[in-house]
Amino acid sequence: MRPVRGKRIVAILAAGGLTLAAAACGDAPADTPAAGGSSAAAAAYKACMVTDTGGIDDKSFNASAWAGIQAAKAGASNIDAKYVSSSSEADYEPGLRNFVTQKCDYILAVGGLMGDSTKKVATESAGSQFAIVDSGSSGANVYPMQFATQQAAFLAGYLAAGYSKSGKVGTYGGLKIPPVTIFMDGFADGVAYYNQKKGKTVQVLGWDKAKQNGTFADSFIDQNKGKTITQTLVSQGADVVLPVAGGTGLGTAQVAKDSSGKVSVIWVDQDGCKSAAQYCDVFLSTVVKNVEEAVKESVAKGAKGEKLAATPGYIGTLENDGVSLAPFNQFDSKVDAGLKTELDQLKKDIISGTVKAESASAPK
Amino acid sequence: MTAETATEKEPVEKETFLNVFLRNLWSSNSVTVTALSIVLAVIIGAVLIVVSDSAVLAKFSYFTARPGDALDASWTLISSAYADLVKGALGDPQAFSDWMSGAGTWQNAFAPLSETLTYAAPLVFTGLAVSLAFRGGLFNIGAQGQAVLGCVAAGVAGFTFGLPIVLNLIVALIAGALGGALWGFLPGLLKARTGAHEVITTIMLNYTAGLFLAWLVIQQGIQQPGRSDAISKVVAESAQLPSFGGVLRVHLGIVLAVLTTAGVAWLLNRSAFGFELRAVGSNPHAARTAGISVAKTYTLLMAIAGALAGLGGATQVLGTAYALTPSVAGNIGFDGLLVALLGRNRPWGTLLAALLFGALRAGGNRMQSFTGISLELVTVLQALIVIFIAAPALVKAIFRLRAARAAGLGVSPAKG
Numbered sequence: 001m002r003p004v005r006g007k008r009i010v011a012i013l014a015a016g017g018l019t020l021a022a023a024a025c026g027d028a029p030a031d032t033p034a035a036g037g038s039s040a041a042a043a044a045y046k047a048c049m050v051t052d053t054g055g056i057d058d059k060s061f062n063a064s065a066w067a068g069i070q071a072a073k074a075g076a077s078n079i080d081a082k083y084v085s086s087s088s089e090a091d092y093e094p095g096l097r098n099f100v101t102q103k104c105d106y107i108l109a110v111g112g113l114m115g116d117s118t119k120k121v122a123t124e125s126a127g128s129q130f131a132i133v134d135s136g137s138s139g140a141n142v143y144p145m146q147f148a149t150q151q152a153a154f155l156a157g158y159l160a161a162g163y164s165k166s167g168k169v170g171t172y173g174g175l176k177i178p179p180v181t182i183f184m185d186g187f188a189d190g191v192a193y194y195n196q197k198k199g200k201t202v203q204v205l206g207w208d209k210a211k212q213n214g215t216f217a218d219s220f221i222d223q224n225k226g227k228t229i230t231q232t233l234v235s236q237g238a239d240v241v242l243p244v245a246g247g248t249g250l251g252t253a254q255v256a257k258d259s260s261g262k263v264s265v266i267w268v269d270q271d272g273c274k275s276a277a278q279y280c281d282v283f284l285s286t287v288v289k290n291v292e293e294a295v296k297e298s299v300a301k302g303a304k305g306e307k308l309a310a311t312p313g314y315i316g317t318l319e320n321d322g323v324s325l326a327p328f329n330q331f332d333s334k335v336d337a338g339l340k341t342e343l344d345q346l347k348k349d350i351i352s353g354t355v356k357a358e359s360a361s362a363p364k
Numbered sequence: 365m366t367a368e369t370a371t372e373k374e375p376v377e378k379e380t381f382l383n384v385f386l387r388n389l390w391s392s393n394s395v396t397v398t399a400l401s402i403v404l405a406v407i408i409g410a411v412l413i414v415v416s417d418s419a420v421l422a423k424f425s426y427f428t429a430r431p432g433d434a435l436d437a438s439w440t441l442i443s444s445a446y447a448d449l450v451k452g453a454l455g456d457p458q459a460f461s462d463w464m465s466g467a468g469t470w471q472n473a474f475a476p477l478s479e480t481l482t483y484a485a486p487l488v489f490t491g492l493a494v495s496l497a498f499r500g501g502l503f504n505i506g507a508q509g510q511a512v513l514g515c516v517a518a519g520v521a522g523f524t525f526g527l528p529i530v531l532n533l534i535v536a537l538i539a540g541a542l543g544g545a546l547w548g549f550l551p552g553l554l555k556a557r558t559g560a561h562e563v564i565t566t567i568m569l570n571y572t573a574g575l576f577l578a579w580l581v582i583q584q585g586i587q588q589p590g591r592s593d594a595i596s597k598v599v600a601e602s603a604q605l606p607s608f609g610g611v612l613r614v615h616l617g618i619v620l621a622v623l624t625t626a627g628v629a630w631l632l633n634r635s636a637f638g639f640e641l642r643a644v645g646s647n648p649h650a651a652r653t654a655g656i657s658v659a660k661t662y663t664l665l666m667a668i669a670g671a672l673a674g675l676g677g678a679t680q681v682l683g684t685a686y687a688l689t690p691s692v693a694g695n696i697g698f699d700g701l702l703v704a705l706l707g708r709n710r711p712w713g714t715l716l717a718a719l720l721f722g723a724l725r726a727g728g729n730r731m732q733s734f735t736g737i738s739l740e741l742v743t744v745l746q747a748l749i750v751i752f753i754a755a756p757a758l759v760k761a762i763f764r765l766r767a768a769r770a771a772g773l774g775v776s777p778a779k780g
Binding site: 082084088090095098101113116176177178 | 582
């Protein structure tokens with residue numbers, strides 16, 4: 001047995017070696033670049049980010065925040081970017097501390113759940129600059145970035161009510177957590193405002209703002225669940241649907257696509273025609289929460305040596321385009337010009353405060 | 365089950381102790397197999413490190429033209445990654461020399477060790493929960509759910525009662541153990557009364573526990589006032605496990621873990637119940653014939669295992685997290701399964717395995733942060749170690765280990 005097995009191993013090695021050699025016979029580059037590669041400028045500004053348990057590819061705020069850092073890096077050559085993913089909540093503190101040890105100039109914590117860990121580490125390391133997404137400030141060296149998403153969702157609600165032909169619009173969430181329900185609150189208020197203004201009775205299916213109760217998929221990835229929920233909403237008469245559920249919402253887009261124009265979708269977070277371009281023809285608009293821009297600006301500011309003041313920090317509103325209603329894209333010709341003017345006026349009214357867009361989940 | 369014959373008592377003529385030792389060292393005893401499994405995992409991990417780094421991989425495209433580049437870069441990457449793994453788990457020599465010269469503090473020097481122990485503490489408990497049940501013939505997949513219930517009970521007790529210091533901590537720990545015990549008792553009872561398979565019931569109860577926790581943290585009276593996201597009130601300071609504070613997160617939990625390991629070892633090997641459970645574990649029919657109540661043993665065993673996992677959850681909440689969130693228990697229950705497998709279902713083995721896993725996690729954090737290697741690699745390392753341990757024949761074949769018993773008897777085994 002032994003010799004046969006030995007030969008077999010030799011044969012496999014030889015075959016593997018040949019394949020490798022064939023793949024590996026490219027020419028060496030003319031001159032070897034300096035070791036390390038990424039270490040560019042001498043006085044680099046180190047921007048470091050700790051994700052929450054969603055990880056870097058969550059297609060939500062972790063991904064957006066990282067995209068923001070990358071964008072800032074593209075704009076200024078002296079920025080060095082780094083991130084760590086947290087696989088459990090016990091990783092938040094060591095993640096932040098490791099970056100303090102590495103003398104990062106800007107340490108970003110993503111998500112309100114990291115608030116307490118950030119506060120603790122920031123108090124210990126008063127010399128480091130921290131920043132946090134979706135949470136209030138917890139110290140002079142923590143720069144908070146929050147979003148009044150209900151303002152943009154209010155516009156989306158008004159748009160949906162105005163666009164709906166059946167007089168029913170639907171929404172559902174991924175999980176019953178504030179960053180999700182804040183969209184649904186704003187949406188329901190926008191529809192209610194439309195009814196009040198026009199004397200109509202457009203109904204919202206899937207969310208009751210007063211009771212803070214509604215339909216949830218309990219998942220941010222399960223497209224089939226999104227399909228089932230959407231089919232139920234459609235069979236109840238809804239013809240505009242707002243899924244606030246990340247990847248689950250793609251199921252909604254599929255249902256809309258299959259309906260050949262009867263059902264349309266309002267997307268969330270990032271313009272649907274960019275983040276889920278294959279469904280662009282069903283996206284009426286998008287409620288944009290611009291985490292990317294906020295992070296990018298704060299990193300760019302820090303890299304220029306400007307101070308990031310903890311108060312007031314950053315609150316994304318309609319006014320500063322931190323939240324917004326995305327362009328109508330392929331629906332541009334289908335949305336009534338009158339409705340567009342009303343939306344522009346409504347946006348001004350929300351900014352000036354004549355119309356109040358409120359939510360229990362809004363940043364204080 | 366591999367034969368455990370590291371210390372064979374058979375007298376061997378005309379052989380020095382050293383010879384016997386060396387031969388046994390290279391025989392397939394459990395210590396050698398474990399060590400070699402770790403070596404294999406590290407080697408495969410090194411390959412994965414290189415493959416996952418595009419910059420280094422690019423250098424392999426002109427390997428034949430200038431092999432030095434690729435080998436150099438691979439070696440630098442692998443050595444810095446593993447160096448960071450060790451530094452993050454045990455300590456950074458730089459931090460120690462800073463401390464000696466006064467540039468750094470002793471806290472910073474010991475921080476990596478503290479991290480290792482912090483991550484290891486809950487794993488000891490959940491590992492014991494799995495291994496103890498396994499010795500009684502039950503496969504407790506429910507350590508996760510039991511740990512979650514432990515988290516819930518300990519956390520709620522920690523911020524509700526407001527008892528004086530020491531007492532508050534003890535009450536919270538007991539609450540955690542009781543919470544876990546309840547979640548272990550249910551499948552135990554179902555198994556004993558109806559024969560429902562514990563693998564199925566414990567897995568289902570894991571989901572129940574997770575969803576219950578997610579629901580509970582947003583209820584009034586539990587949720588932290590002024591917060592709209594899913595986080596509970598903070599555990600009272602008097603109920604938190606004492607810790608050095610600051611950079612040193614290590615807390616009393618690791619001491620409790622060692623004491624509990626001793627307790628479980630005693631329970632298993634010295635107590636009457638331990639004898640019963642081992643008897644039931646090796647042959648329930650024979651145990652029943654011998655007059656042992658199998659039903660009672662199953663129920664009690666699962667309750668005890670649940671209590672251990674519950675304590676694991678309690679150390680997590682009272683030691684590091686201090687507040688309940690939907691994922692406060694992390695993955696400690698499922699990691700406990702691996703720890704128990706690696707520790708060969710023996711209490712002290714489980715303790716060592718938990719320390720190894722804690723070291724990998726602590727070192728992995730540093731490796732990710734300093735070298736930029738994904739934390740998933742640590743998960744892969746853990747999994748590889750366990751795979752090799754679960755397949756001892758593979759390790760034996762790769763390293764051509766002698767069969768342990770033959771070596772011990774002094775019979776010269778056939779080569780290869």
